[in-house]
Amino acid sequence: MSDLDQAKCYFCSYFIPCSNPHGVFMWRSEIKNLEHISDKNINKLIRPITNKVFYTQSEQGPSQKVEFNINKWFMIEYSTVCVATYDPQKSHIFKLGGQLYLNIFPGFLHILHPISTFESTTHLAVKFIFFHIQDIWCSGDWNLTEYVIKWLAGMSAKRKMYSILYLKSGQGWGKSIITDFIQRSVLGTQLVYKTSNPQTILGSFNGQLQGKVLLLLEKMPTEKS
Template identity: 85%
Template sequence: MTAKTSIQAQVIPKFGEQKKAFSIDELKQLINAAKSMSDLDQAKRYLCSYFIPSSNPHGIFMWWSEIKYLEHILDKNISKLICPITKVFYIQSEQGPSQKVEFNINKWFMVKYSTVCVATCNLQKSRIFKLGGQLYLNIFLGFLHILRPISTFESITHQAVKFIFFHVQDIWYSGDWNFTEYIINWLAGVSTERKMYSILYLKSG
């Protein structure tokens, strides 16, 4: 495993796991504190825990940890968030004078960082996963409500659900339970992200 591969292997699982908001000042501090090119790995890991390039849709996804949200940003607008912070190093060569090497975090991320994902939505996958060699970013942020057994709900909730199902059975399908059960199963399929091969078409006078 090369050094470049090693860095990216450390970065990928950390995307979307940060608990505090992204700070450009913290990124600057990490870059300025670096004494060598290898010391920049910490700044790279910090940056890539908040940002990841995407080929579909094309652009950059940013993780907003404080509100647990993924924002898609166009490449042309990313410099407003990832400033072109630079750091200059002087590397002593075996023969001759030291060489000047300049590191630009924006250029590194946009040009040299080769991890690129494809956005998808899957209830059963982790935030970042691979399938057939392709890296995917799971943009599913979780259900609005925590799933729990129906027996744990209050009676007023049970009555509300029964009212809705009664409306579907009595008004939509004139008391036919077979059609009502189909609708219940259809809605359950949608909520679990099953690919549906039909749509609901409602029409009234």
């Protein structure tokens, strides 16, 4: 039975029971993200395979029969249970007030570095992006450009923003060039939610925004009121 300890540790490095929401979180290494499996689908994921039988030799009397079932052990006997949360500032697993938390925030695309460590080609590329913001988004207004750049920097640095950037222009002016760049190359697609459905912010449910840093609302209907 002691030979199973290493297998148990390996198993628990990919799966962890959760009390809120109920179920099991599984680490998906191919997408580097966590996936929640509901209680009713657990047996499809962690199969209740035939019991493995072991015999332990006692000092007196016959050998004792011991059975091991990976599903039963993990779902009933394994005592580590977490609560899921989203927090860009915390590690993947942390304790607070004795409660174990699983941070399902997917993480940022890049590790922060001082600006001096970037190559000159990167600085030129950033200037190109800034020029587009100033020339296209802000019609050459530097004060507005500075506000937009600071807004984007604050959002990218995990701050909660209390204003929105509203862009309005004709077709093909390049509004989406910057937001597509941020989604693809700055934050990563896992932290950005892009939609044209107004119910995302007007409806009763917003679970799709959980763990997102930036919300892009494109071609939204407008009203004079």
